[in-house]
Amino acid sequence: MTTSTKIAIISDIHIGAHARCADLNPHSTESHVANNFIDKFLEFIKGEAITADYLVVSGDISTKCMRQEFLHAEKVILEIADGLCVKQDRVFFVPGNHDVDWDVLNLRRQEKSPEDISDLRIKQRYDPIKFVDFFRSRNSASELNGLFEDPYIASWDLDDVCFIGYNSAWHDEPEQVNHPGLVDPQHLNALTDLLKGKSLDEKVKIFITHHHLIPQDEPDFKTDFSVMQNVEGLLDILDKYRFDVVIHGHKHYPRMKPYDHGRSNHRMVVIAAGSFSAALGTHLDYTANMFHLLTTEGRHAVDRTIQGKLNSWAYSEARGWYTNKEEIGVNPCEPFGYYNSLPILYKEVVDRINNAFTTSDNIKWSKLLEYNSDLQYVGSRIMKALCEKIEEDGICEVHSTNDGFIFLKREDANV
Numbered sequence: 421m422t423t424s425t426k427i428a429i430i431s432d433i434h435i436g437a438h439a440r441c442a443d444l445n446p447h448s449t450e451s452h453v454a455n456n457f458i459d460k461f462l463e464f465i466k467g468e469a470i471t472a473d474y475l476v477v478s479g480d481i482s483t484k485c486m487r488q489e490f491l492h493a494e495k496v497i498l499e500i501a502d503g504l505c506v507k508q509d510r511v512f513f514v515p516g517n518h519d520v521d522w523d524v525l526n527l528r529r530q531e532k533s534p535e536d537i538s539d540l541r542i543k544q545r546y547d548p549i550k551f552v553d554f555f556r557s558r559n560s561a562s563e564l565n566g567l568f569e570d571p572y573i574a575s576w577d578l579d580d581v582c583f584i585g586y587n588s589a590w591h592d593e594p595e596q597v598n599h600p601g602l603v604d605p606q607h608l609n610a611l612t613d614l615l616k617g618k619s620l621d622e623k624v625k626i627f628i629t630h631h632h633l634i635p636q637d638e639p640d641f642k643t644d645f646s647v648m649q650n651v652e653g654l655l656d657i658l659d660k661y662r663f664d665v666v667i668h669g670h671k672h673y674p675r676m677k678p679y680d681h682g683r684s685n686h687r688m689v690v691i692a693a694g695s696f697s698a699a700l701g702t703h704l705d706y707t708a709n710m711f712h713l714l715t716t717e718g719r720h721a722v723d724r725t726i727q728g729k730l731n732s733w734a735y736s737e738a739r740g741w742y743t744n745k746e747e748i749g750v751n752p753c754e755p756f757g758y759y760n761s762l763p764i765l766y767k768e769v770v771d772r773i774n775n776a777f778t779t780s781d782n783i784k785w786s787k788l789l790e791y792n793s794d795l796q797y798v799g800s801r802i803m804k805a806l807c808e809k810i811e812e813d814g815i816c817e818v819h820s821t822n823d824g825f826i827f828l829k830r831e832d833a834n835v
């Protein structure tokens with residue numbers, strides 16, 4: 421039986437030079453806004469009474485993969501977890517391409533006998549993160565080798581949720597062009613072996629990785645160069661084992677979409693978390709730093725699809741943390757879990773509206789939920805399409821309200 425589960429999500433915190441505020445940079449404060457970013461965040465979640473069961477950090481924890489940055493990240497992540505009432509053993513992370521030590525990899529080319537120590541340098545590329553207590557203990561809590569050794573998979577299988585982490589930057593090095601994610605077929609074999617032996621059934625199944633699995637354009641970029649490569653096999657596995665949610669970072673522009681890989685009409689909710697605390701530069705024109713809370717509320721009675729909502733908040737210097745706007749990538753509250761086609765939804769809603777209009781001149785969306793509670797999980801895009809079609813077809817007027825929509829009988833309806 422699935423119960424409500426709340427998963428807080430932060431990504432791309434970029435502790436160090438790329439972070440947006442001085443309290444996120446352990447090196448120097450000169451180029452940063454002297455702002456108490458974390459204190460403001462803790463104050464915000466306390467004021468909003470936001471708590472969670474789990475906290476996910478989906479990579480690019482540091483800027484330059486320095487031990488000092490990970491020590492600072494450890495402190496920041498644990499402060500955030502504490503503020504959300506999440507215990508340390510309920511925090512899960514994956515590394516990103518910024519969490520690979522390029523300096524040690526560059527040493528390979530400077531050494532006289534690089535072939536002798538090349539393997540050593542490759543092994544050392546995660547030393548700055550993997551020897552910091554928090555990251556070491558969370559990684560070693562995994563069933564497999566963890567995120568820093570082949571097959572770069574971590575599995576944290578709990579009573580109600582199974583988190584699988586994959587280090588999509590395992591291959592990253594300074595010479596990489598565009599630093600995309602990469603899937604190795606051998607890693608997929610290990611993932612399949614792992615999942616075959618599990619009884620996941622009704623558990624919420626969450627896949628965490630850094631790079632995006634499906635292409636994601638951004639408003640000012642014409643081409644997406646860094647999408648995960650060789651990803652078809654991974655998507656097949658996630659689809660086969662009916663993963664409910666994919667959480668990733670890398671793109672600093674947030675998104676949330678249900679994804680159907682076409683194998684069994686199963687939908688995964690794919691969450692591009694954006695960046696919690698990186699300095700966004702030109703991105704500031706169209707997005708903001710983001711914090712998300714994923715709430716799963718149960719499953720569809722028939723197809724067992726996960727149902728719930730994603731709440732998102734944004735940050736700006738002028739406003740502090742605030743409920744975000746749609747224009748910056750994700751809605752303030754995006755429901756998921758209703759996947760009937762628009763014609764089926766349209767017929768059900770219009771039948772209810774017409775029935776209501778026999779005794780009243782309006783009906784609220786909230787009233788329709790009393791007839792079919794699954795309607796609360798209709799996503800914003802299909803909801804928008806539904807309202808547009810109802811008005812285009814002259815069924816009634818549709819107005820948005822603080823708690824949803826209201827359908828009003830047209831003034832000329834009885835003429």
Ligand SMILES: [Fe+2]
Binds near residue numbers: 516518670671672
């Ligand atoms: Fe990043």
